Amino acid sequence: MKESFGHRQGFLWGFIVFSSLLVGCATLEKPVELTYGRAVTAGGGSGEAYLAMPVIEPQLLKMPGGRTVLGTVKGTATQIVTSDDVPQWIMGALTEELHSAGYETRTAPRLPPGVPQGVSVRVVKLSADQTTDQVLLTTSTDISLAAEVWKQGALVKILTVEAHREDQGLDRSGAFIGASLQKTLQSAMEELIPDIIGTLAPAKTPG
16 A cells, blocks of 8 residues: 555656646746837828838747747747737838828738739838847837839839837736837838838929
């Protein structure tokens, strides 16, 4: 009877140790909600402008359940993830800003042939990472975009923008990262939207 009890006790301790190792090795997640608020005050747009669904060029890791990995907390097993649709997030920002600028926006998976005015965006870089010094966290966010601007079915210009931020704080929640990503995208839009408007503007006739 004593041998049986000792065997069960040893098995129990082994199970506890094994479970602890699994927990220690498990990847943790910090969820982020992707939001956007209008930031550009440019105007002068007119007519219909078609927007193609943005293409995400970086190979962002997809987790089970559809979550997208945006980055990591350096030196830990924590991944920064979002359940939101990244292309839709970029599309929403473009639509809101161009509509505010005066365009009647139309969205489509791809630009239709012969489109009078159209914009197709590629996301060249998108990341959100954190580092910690025990007290403060530094959140680094990067967004790089390449926008093809089309007029009368012809590609007339490719615009590129890069936006980077570093924000420090005590907030360890995903909300802080989400706010940093929103500000970074707003910075990119503040540079991109006026250039799109200028490129789509009718050519001035001499005289």
